[in-house]
Amino acid sequence: FVFLNSNPSYGAVMADLQAWWPLLSESSIICGTRYAVEGDGSVVGVKKAVDEFAQSMGLQVFLTTDAANPLWLLLKDMQR
Numbered sequence: 001f002v003f004l005n006s007n008p009s010y011g012a013v014m015a016d017l018q019a020w021w022p023l024l025s026e027s028s029i030i031c032g033t034r035y036a037v038e039g040d041g042s043v044v045g046v047k048k049a050v051d052e053f054a055q056s057m058g059l060q061v062f063l064t065t066d067a068a069n070p071l072w073l074l075l076k077d078m079q080r
Helices: 010-023 046-057
Strands: 002-004 028-032 072-076
Touching: 002 010, 010 028, 010 046, 046 072
Parallel strands: 002 028
Antiparallel strands: 028 072
């Protein structure tokens, strides 16, 4: 289980996803905060980075029901 809640810029989130994903064991979760659209993404690029990473890996992005600031989750299954 990895919880990302640090630098919300696109580059930092993408770097975190790429660094942590290979270290996760099967059936692990990586998740984080700030999956919301704010500005042009240069300050808060979480949604863009998570969506792009998930698409490149063939993953579904799961969200909590907090409309104002949903958490995002990615599940690493046996195939990835």
